[in-house]
Amino acid sequence: MINTHPTRCNICGGRVTYGSNARVYSREYGSGYCYLCERCGAYVGTHKPRPREALGLLADEPMRTGKKMCHAIFDSFWKGKPKAGKKRHDLYCWLAHEMEIPVEGCHFGYFDIGQLRRAYIILRGVQHKQMKYDNCGNIYFEEAEHEAG
Ligand SMILES: [Zn+2]
Numbered sequence: 833m834i835n836t837h838p839t840r841c842n843i844c845g846g847r848v849t850y851g852s853n854a855r856v857y858s859r860e861y862g863s864g865y866c867y868l869c870e871r872c873g874a875y876v877g878t879h880k881p882r883p884r885e886a887l888g889l890l891a892d893e894p895m896r897t898g899k900k901m902c903h904a905i906f907d908s909f910w911k912g913k914p915k916a917g918k919k920r921h922d923l924y925c926w927l928a929h930e931m932e933i934p935v936e937g938c939h940f941g942y943f944d945i946g947q948l949r950r951a952y953i954i955l956r957g958v959q960h961k962q963m964k965y966d967n968c969g970n971i972y973f974e975e976a977e978h979e980a981g
Pocket of ligand 1: 841842843844845846869870871872873874
């Protein structure tokens with residue numbers, strides 16, 4: 833699992849300090865705090881109810897872009913859908929299985945750049961397919977049916 837109180841940067845090994853997130857945004861935002869690498873500028877936000885706890889790994893620009901690209905596809909399968917919370921949970925289980933990682937570690941915020949790339953390739957593969965449930969309640973994807981005519 834990831835270190836929720838990082839002192840060393842997971843990208844460059846630089847010193848990480850905890851403080852106001854106005855250091856990375858122009859004003860305080862969300863929990864108001866973040867962990868910031870003094871060397872490369874990678875950072876991670878913290879939980880609002882537990883502002884000392886990092887949300888994931890420190891991320892640089894390529895990781896932030898990777899996360900956005902993954903979420904754009906991933907979220908399209910559950911956001912605003914019936915039983916959204918269950919679908920989101922089941923999608924993380926499906927993705928963990930596809931990536932051969934434990935489901936507890938299956939969160940885009942926990943992924944390094946290599947895992948983000950892998951996740952994106954997997955998600956791209958199902959982007960235009962239909963999400964379905966099998967008889968055991970597991971998610972699978974099927975080619976979308978084309979409209980007749
Ligand atoms: Zn760093």
